[in-house]
Each structure stands twice: as structure tokens, then as C-alpha cells.
Amino acid sequence: RHFHFCKLPGRVMGIRLLRFTSVVIVVLLLVAGALTALLPTVKDDKMPNLRREPKAQSQSALDSFTLIMQTYNRTDLLLKLLNHYQAIPHLHKVIVVWNNIGEKIPEEMWNSLGPHPVPVVFKVQTVNRMRNRLQNFPELETKAVLMMDDDTLVSAHDLAFAFSVWQQFPEHIVGFVPRKHISTPSGVYSYGSFELQNPGFGNGDQYSMVLIGAAFFHSGYLEDFQRQPEAVYALIDETQNCDDIAMNFLVAKHTGKPSGVFVKPVDIRNLEKDTNSGYSGMWHRAEHLLQRSYCVNKLVNIYDGMPLKYSNIMISQFGFPNYANHKNKM
């Protein structure tokens, strides 16, 4: 006897089953492979995990930083500061954002006074905008950015230490100038510093922002900044202010944590009064602080919520400058 159906179907079914199962098995192996690829690996991704030792994959890119300094109408201060900052340890390159529209960059003079420890690039701008310094400059090769105002002098010791702290907290803005927002019963936010009431979370004060005019942060955030709502750029352009508040909003949204880590500076100075230009910074405008409170509230509207979070961590350098600065009465 034969079962006619078993001949062709049996073999065909056998072959079809074989094909089918091969396909299924291949698909499942691909799925397994994809899942394996998703397993956590130690790799040099864009936003590295906190406190991970910097990998030696690209020594220069991870162990050095790029100074970005925007300048307007204070070339004498700029040049004074460049002499200082060009020699900071672990500096890779300086990018000067030249907001002196129509004015020649001092390149000739700079070159005539060479050689210099690191390359300095003058980026000529077409419009004098506060947010010019937040472009994603192609010259930027390092993971870390040090952003400094063109009237701020921070000691090399402070910078070297703060850079090492940033390497342990690369998701955060690690810097020297803490600020905070407070909320009020009306729901309107106010911006300020220690002169404002404490936010009321336990003892002491809190900060919710670290200003980028004297801080390290990850270069990836410059990339992120290019992808913000138009209203953010409009706000910064309208006020010629608040780019730093916007960056803190961006970082806080990205991490879900306090945007900044405050490193208490030993030696930080404002050289503003030393300029011959007679130009004094934007923060002297009568409306400056009110504008910043205004910006906080506008940004909450734009981002549909308040992403800033409080921190009360203040970091200092153990045993420096005083080798026993941690001594206690025990």
C-alpha cells in the first residue's frame, strides 16, 4: 500500500518544513544577535557613564578639552586672557568666537607673537549674537568644552581640578558659578543666587544651574543645542541673554538630574574693570536679572515644564591649596 498523499506532500512537506524552520531559526538567531548587541558594553559612546575612568581609546580627545571664548569689544582682555589660558594643562585648542562684526581679527599680531602652545582659531561672526558661542564648531575635536567669558580669569589649578571632576561627571555642566530658580505660590519662577530664599529642601541652600561662562561640559550638548525649538533661539536673540539658562534646561532634560556640578573656585576673578574699551558686560544692564527670571518662565513654557533640579553638592580639592584643608577636630 501506499498513501498517495504521503509521497509528494511528505517529501514536499518535509522540504517546506525544512525551509520554514531554517528561516525561523535564522530569524531567531538574528534576533538573538541583535539583543546581544544591545547588552551593555564598555564603549566610547557619546554620553559616557558617570565616573567611568576615561578610556585610552583616543588619548587626546578624552584627556583634553577645547576652550571656547566669545569676545565682544574687549580685545585687550581677550589677549590678556589668551596668554593665560593657552598654557592650561590638557588644553587641546582655543576657539575664539569673534563677535566684533566688521573688525579684523588680530591674527597677524597673534602669529607674529608665536609660537603658541596650542592652535587658536578665530571664528568670524556675521551678526553679534550671544548664542554664537553655542554653535557646533567643526574645529571642535575633543569631548570636553571649557567655555569662558572674555572677562573671567580662573586659575590653572582650579581649571585642572574642575576638568578632572568633569571627567567623573561628563553628563553635567561642571563649573564655578552656581545659580538657582525658586518657585513661588503663584507658580511664577524667579532667578537668582544666594540672596534669594533657599528652596526649602532641608538645611542650607541649593543650586539648579551652573553658568556656562566658566564651566566644562560635553561637546555633545552643542550638537543637541542645534536641535532645540525655534522659540529658544528667538528668546536668546530677543534678550541677548539666557543662552546659559537654556543650556541648563537642555542638560537637565537630557539627564533627568541636576544639570550642574558646582566646583568651588579658589581663584576666580572678573577683569571687567581692567578693560580699556570702557565696555562693561551685559550683566550691568538694569534689566539683566529681571530678564533672566523672564527667561526661566519662558523656557518653562517652551519646554512645557520645569526640568531644572536642585543640588547642594559643593566640590573642593582635597588637600589643596592647604594640604590639611580637610583636617577636623577629631
Add this chain to the structure above:
Amino acid sequence: RHFHFCKLPGRVMGIRLLRFTSVVIVVLLLVAGALTALLPTVKDDKMPNLRREPKAQSQSALDSFTLIMQTYNRTDLLLKLLNHYQAIPHLHKVIVVWNNIGEKIPEEMWNSLGPHPVPVVFKVQTVNRMRNRLQNFPELETKAVLMMDDDTLVSAHDLAFAFSVWQQFPEHIVGFVPRKHISTPSGVYSYGSFELQNPGFGNGDQYSMVLIGAAFFHSGYLEDFQRQPEAVYALIDETQNCDDIAMNFLVAKHTGKPSGVFVKPVDIRNLEKDTNSGYSGMWHRAEHLLQRSYCVNKLVNIYDGMPLKYSNIMISQFGFPNYANHKNKM
């Protein structure tokens, strides 16, 4: 015609293939499931990621800590300290490790002076061992342990702040007493504090240990401690010392990072001289510090390497006690 072979084999082969492929598919699905389980998830695992906001899964277990205080021959100090520590915010329970062998615990007196803010458990020991405090006590319900020496008074403010810091660095020993090792050209290590030479990594000093006699750490490390080489227990028992150095080795090995995070205390006091017992602590023994250097070298042998890493991060509380303690000259 029939192909005799196709009948039975075809159907049987079909069924066998079916069974085989079912098994393969099930196995691959299990593998895929296992890989999925290995993907990083936000779960309340034993060693949570750094700086993750504490989940509200078990409010009490994550937001409170257990004080473990070992005591020997200083019951007057113990009781004085218990009055202070029993009222610390976020305290869940106190475990007193009673090293007064053969002596009755002051339970009657304790109860007669109740009620008390939190449960206090007296764990009677059979042998007076330094490492008794490093048992994995079943009464321990919280993720965090606060370990205090029975002669050390730390203010509630310091403890509340340090606990909040621990919650941001739960892998680390977060405490108030930093120490370091230094290596010498001979390869022999030495133990000490700021009076020793700086290890020479940039400016200032470094610490590589935070002593557990005034520190927060994850209760999981008590569990880990039970699984150490016998030689570690022998060393601690031989010296009646160095349990804290051993814990720092354990934590550093576990994390691959500096074991401790130093929080600078505002108010820490040693009440040793206030005791009526006339008993002064182990650290007054002539050989105490030499013993600790000895322990460092022994532990390096036992663990076949030096796992301790240096840190120079010193954490203070922003705006406390002085609301403007972060002010700078800018």
C-alpha cells in the same frame, strides 16, 4: 506507484522534523528571553547605578538607613550617643553590637526609658572581635548602613547631608574620615593621613580610603564581606584592627573606582576622654599605625594586587551652615 520509503519516513520525518524544529525554536526563544533579561533595566538591583534618583519602590528601605554601632567597655558613651543618634532623620533602626562579653545588655534600662523613636537591637556577641560589626545582620532591612564608632559624635546636619550624598553615590563608602596609602620605591606600602607625602598626582593631596567608623555604605557590602578569603578574617582577628581597611579593599575591588567619597564634616567630635570607664580606644596602642601599614601590605598579598584608587574630591554642603559659603570675589 508509491515510494515505499516516503510513506512512513515522510510522515515520521515530518513529525520528527516538526518536533526537532519545535525544540530548536523553543531553545532559541529561551536564549532570546535570557538575553533580553540581561539588557540594562532600571530595577532595584543590589548595587544601583550612581546618581540614580532613589525609586519609590520601597520608601522605607531606600530612604532610610540602619545605624550599626559596635561597643566595648564604654557603655556610658554608648548611651549618650544613642540619645543623639536615635533621633537622626531617616534613621530606620539601630543595631548595637555588644562586645562586652558576659555582661548584660542594658535592655531593661533602655526599655524603662522608652518610648524610643526607632527600634534598637542589642546583638550579644560571644567573642570580643573587631569584625563582629561586619556581620550580615538579619535585622538589617535598609539598603544603607551608617556605621559609627562608639566614641564618635557627628552632628545630625552632617549625617543628613552625607546620607543624601550616599544616595547619589551608593556604590561608595561615603564618610567623614579620609585616609591614604602611599607606595615607596621598594614596593612596600605605607598607611597614613595628610602628614604623609602626597601621592603625587597633580596638585594637592589624595585619599584612597574612607574609614567605616563614621560612614555610610551599601548593606550589600556586608554580605560581600562574608565571602572574603579566610586570610582576611585571620588578619583582622590577629590585629584586632584593619577591618575598615579590608572593607575599602573590598569596595575598591568591586567597583574598580576609589572606594570612598569624602564629605567634610562641620561638626565631628571624639568623646573618648569623656568616658568614665577609663578605656581608651585601640588607636592609642603604640603599634596602631604600624599595624595598619602592615595590614595594607598583607591585604595586597591576599588580594594579589593593590585595588585602592585615589580621589581628591571633597564634598561640602552648599550654603550650609553659612548660606553664602560658596561666595567668591566675582
